[in-house]
Amino acid sequence: MDMHKCHAGKLRAxxxxxxxxxxxxxxxxxxxxEYANVGESLWYKLQHSxxxxxxxxxxxEDVFHGTRVSDKPASSGKNPLDDLFN
Structure with a gap:
């Protein structure tokens, strides 16, 4: 999915x-x-608002249910707290 930078309120992309x-x-x-079942017209209006x-x-946000997703690659499986407590 192509992401477009956006600096409006709390939106960044x-x-x-x-x-x-x-x-x-x-x-x-x-x-x-991520929001599922969003029509292309809403996307267009968001882009050009x-x-x-x-x-x-x-x-x-008030109409659709959002699901948290990660934009970061999967971790190596190592717990980041291991360095602190081992």
Whole structure:
């Protein structure tokens, strides 16, 4: 999925998979959320909104169920606390 940088409110990146109808947003704290069954018209309106953060909150976040996903590669399986406590 191609992600587009976005600096509006807490939004930092937005992307859309038209074949799967999935919208992904990345927030300023690094949280990535995916929303299923989002129509292409909503994606278009989000991209072209003069206030994307407000549009996202009102038309997507409050309407669709978001699922947290990771934009980071899978870890090596090592617990990061091992270095502190071993």
């Amino acid at each position: 937005i992307g859309y998979d038209a074949a799967k109808r999935v919208l992904r947003v990345v927030l300023d704290d690094g949280t990535a959320l 003069s206030a994307p953060w407000s549009y996202y909150r009102d038309q997507i």
